[in-house]
Amino acid sequence: MRFTFLKMPAKILFLAVLHLSCQGETAKPPAPPERIPVLAWGGPPQGETSAARYRELAEAGFTHNYSGFSSLEKMQEALDVAKAAGIKQFVSIPELEKSPEEVGRALRAHPALAGYYLRDEPSASDFEKLAAWAKRITAVDPDHPCYINLFPNYATPAQLGSATYREHLDVFIAKVPVPILSFDHYPVVGKSLRPEWYENLELVSAAARKSGKPFWAFALAVAHDPYPVATLEHLRLQVFSNLAYGAQGIQYFTYWTSKSDVWNFHEAPISVDGKKTVVYDRVRQVNDEIKNLSAVFKGATVSRPGHTGTLPRGTQAYQPAAPVTKVETSGTGAVISHLVKGAQRAVVLVNRDFLQPMPFTLTFDGTLGLREFRKDGTTADIAGREWKRDLAPGDIAVVVWDAK
Numbered sequence: 001m002r003f004t005f006l007k008m009p010a011k012i013l014f015l016a017v018l019h020l021s022c023q024g025e026t027a028k029p030p031a032p033p034e035r036i037p038v039l040a041w042g043g044p045p046q047g048e049t050s051a052a053r054y055r056e057l058a059e060a061g062f063t064h065n066y067s068g069f070s071s072l073e074k075m076q077e078a079l080d081v082a083k084a085a086g087i088k089q090f091v092s093i094p095e096l097e098k099s100p101e102e103v104g105r106a107l108r109a110h111p112a113l114a115g116y117y118l119r120d121e122p123s124a125s126d127f128e129k130l131a132a133w134a135k136r137i138t139a140v141d142p143d144h145p146c147y148i149n150l151f152p153n154y155a156t157p158a159q160l161g162s163a164t165y166r167e168h169l170d171v172f173i174a175k176v177p178v179p180i181l182s183f184d185h186y187p188v189v190g191k192s193l194r195p196e197w198y199e200n201l202e203l204v205s206a207a208a209r210k211s212g213k214p215f216w217a218f219a220l221a222v223a224h225d226p227y228p229v230a231t232l233e234h235l236r237l238q239v240f241s242n243l244a245y246g247a248q249g250i251q252y253f254t255y256w257t258s259k260s261d262v263w264n265f266h267e268a269p270i271s272v273d274g275k276k277t278v279v280y281d282r283v284r285q286v287n288d289e290i291k292n293l294s295a296v297f298k299g300a301t302v303s304r305p306g307h308t309g310t311l312p313r314g315t316q317a318y319q320p321a322a323p324v325t326k327v328e329t330s331g332t333g334a335v336i337s338h339l340v341k342g343a344q345r346a347v348v349l350v351n352r353d354f355l356q357p358m359p360f361t362l363t364f365d366g367t368l369g370l371r372e373f374r375k376d377g378t379t380a381d382i383a384g385r386e387w388k389r390d391l392a393p394g395d396i397a398v399v400v401w402d403a404k
Contacts, residue, residue: 033294033295034294034295034298034299035063035291035294035298036243036247036248036249036250036290036291036293036294036297036298037063037064037088037216037248037249037250038061038062038063038064038249038250038251038252038287038290039062039063039064039065039066039090039216039249039250039251039252040057040062040064040065040066040252040254040255040256041066041149041218041251041252041253041254041255042066042067042222042253042254042255042256042258042268043057043062043065043066043067043255043256044057044065044067044255044256044270045067045068045256046067046068046069046070046074046078048256048274049067049074049077049078049081050081051081051084051085054081054082054084054085054087055085056270056276057085057087057255058085058086058087059284060255060269060280060283060284060287061283061284061286061287061288061290061291062087062252062255062287063086063087063088064087064088064089064090064114064249065082065087065088065089065090065114065255066089066090066092066117066147067089067092067256068092068093069092069093070093070094071093071094071095072093072095072103072106072107074093075091075092075093075107076106076107076110079107079110079112079113080112082112083110083111083112087112088112088113088114089112089113089114090114090115090116090117090147091103091107091113091115091116091117092117096116096117096118096137097133100116100133100136100137100140101136101137101139101140103116103137104116104137104139104140104141105140105141107141108140108141108143108144113144114144114145115144115145115146115147116137116141116144116145116146116147117147118130118133118134118146118147118148118178119148119149120148120149121149121150121151121155121159121184122148122150123159123160123161124160124161124162124168124171124172125161126161127171127172127175127176128175130148130176131175131176131177133146134146134148134176134177134178135177138177145178145179145180146177146178147178147180147182148172148176148178148182149182149183149184150168150169150172150181150182150183150184151165151168151183151184152183152184152185152186152200153165153185153196153199153200153203154185154194154196154200165200165203166203166207169181169203169204169207170207173207173211173213179213179214180213180214180215180216180248180249181204181207181208181211181213181214181215181216182215182216182217182249182251183200183204183215183217183218184217184218184251184253185197185200185201185217185218186218186220186227186253187238188220188227188228188230188234188237188238188354189226189227190226190228191355193312193352193354195312195313196313196314197312198241198307198312198313198314198315198335199312199313199314199315201217201241201242201245202245202304202305202314202315203314204217204245205245205246205302205304205305206304208246209246209302214247214248214249215246215247215248215249216247216248216249216250216251217238217242217245217247217249217250217251218238218242218250218251218252218253219234219235219238219239219242219250219251219252219253219286220234220238220252220253221235221252221253221254221255221268221269221279221283222253222254222257222258222265222266222267222268222279223264223265223266223267223268224260224263224264224265224266225263225264229266229267229278229279230267230279230282230283231282231354232282232285232286232394233354233355233392233393233394233395234354234394235282235283235286235394236286236289236354236393236394236395236396237350237351237352237354237393237394238394239286239289239290240348240350240394240395240396241335241350241352243290243293243297243348243396244302244305244335244336244337244348244350244396245302245305245335245337246300246301246302246337247297248297248298248299250290252269252283254268255268255269255270255283256268256269256270257270257271257272257277258272259272267279269283289375289376292374292375292376292377293373293375293377293396293398295373295377296339296341296344296346296348296373296398296400297339298341299341300339300340300341300346301339301340301341302337302338302339303321303337303338303339303340304316304337305318305335305336305337306318306319306335306336306337307333307334307335307336307352308327308329308333308334308336309329309331309332309333309334309352310332310333311333312352315335318334318336321338322365322367323347323364323365323366323367323370323401324347324362324363324364324365325363325364325365326361326362326363327349327360327361327362327363328360328361328363329349329358329359329360330358330359330360331351331353331356331357331358331359332351332352332353332356332358333352333358334349334350334351334352334358334360334391335349335350335352336348336349336350343402343403344400344401344402344403345400345401345402345403346373346398346399346400346401347362347398347399348396348397348398349362349391349396349397349398350394350395350396350397351391351392351393351394351395351396353393353394354393354394355393356393357390357391357392357393358390358391358393359388359389359390359391360388360389360391360397361386361387361388362386362387362399363385363386364382364385364386364387365385366385367401368401369401369402370382370387370399370400370401371399371400371401372387372397372398372399373398373399373400374398375396379400382399387399
């Protein structure tokens with residue numbers, strides 16, 4: 001913009017200069033939009049720590065990364081690379097357990113630090129040791145979380161070290177002072193879902209609400225027996241069901257295909273030899289949808305979800321709540337939940353079938369201002385009291401409105 005100051009009256013000149021001066025002094029870049037964190041569990045290995053690899057990770061829609069490193073020095077190098085790519089990095093190095101205070105003091109000010117990875121799938125017999133470890137780290141760095149990931153509910157009592165899964169969750173929350181609950185569960189086996197998956201979401205979601213802690217949940221992105229190569233429908237069903245139950249972080253196991261003598265890992269987003277697979281673009285598409293839907297889910301409080309059709313184990317039938325007066329679904333059925341986020345309200349419906357589309361009808365009570373919130377972030381007004389759609393396999397439908 002150009003101003004010809006000499007031709008301006010003095011008063012207008014003064015106001016124009018004052019306006020530009022105030023803009024220069026007070027203008028701030030807009031705050032980044034709220035976003036559900038997306039973690040690559042098993043990201044680029046140490047030997048692939050480069051700007052190009054971390055840009056590739058960011059381009060796939062990941063916000064966080066967890067990879068193991070051999071030393072504090074290598075970890076610091078990775079944090080610098082992550083910072084340049086806009087990625088947050090969890091710390092995992094041998095020194096973290098040997099000298100947690102030293103590591104915390106060395107890394108706590110790094111802008112790319114996400115937190116400290118402690119353990120995956122611990123037994124209850126490990127909880128006291130993990131609690132002491134977390135307290136030592138938190139004493140020098142209270143601003144970054146310690147991260148522990150828990151077993152799924154199909155783990156045996158011998159693996160859990162607890163009589164029941166509910167007890168395992170309760171004891172963990174009571175004993176281990178971490179601010180986030182995380183658990184893994186890989187439900188797609190062949191052409192069916194594990195029968196206990198939604199029960200796992202019920203238990204963790206309830207524990208998270210009771211404890212006032214957010215929970216993070218997984219989607220499986222690497223094939224290994226008996227789990228198939230992840231399709232778009234597999235990924236959507238896992239991610240959208242997690243969000244419908246209130247998950248505040250989505251994690252993928254794994255991003256990079258690991259070599260293993262035990263598991264037949266293949267077709268993660270990045271192959272063993274570092275090449276993109278067909279799963280990379282599928283994950284990128286779903287992550288873009290997560291980003292767009294974050295305006296609905298990030299920071300939302302979720303009412304206990306219900307289901308239509310044949311009820312999965314450990315779940316309850318959906319009971320319509322305003323503005324929904326009736327719901328009709330076909331086929332396998334859906335998971336439905338209600339969300340509250342400030343003045344915004346939402347009802348969410350996910351097709352539980354990852355093989356077949358699901359026609360549905362939602363009937364409303366006449367509440368004004370109902371809008372469909374789409375996966376591309378746009379909205380469209382819903383006219384009338386009935387909303388009918390064919391929902392693709394594993395897909396999500398979202399209706400939002402403003403509370404009066």
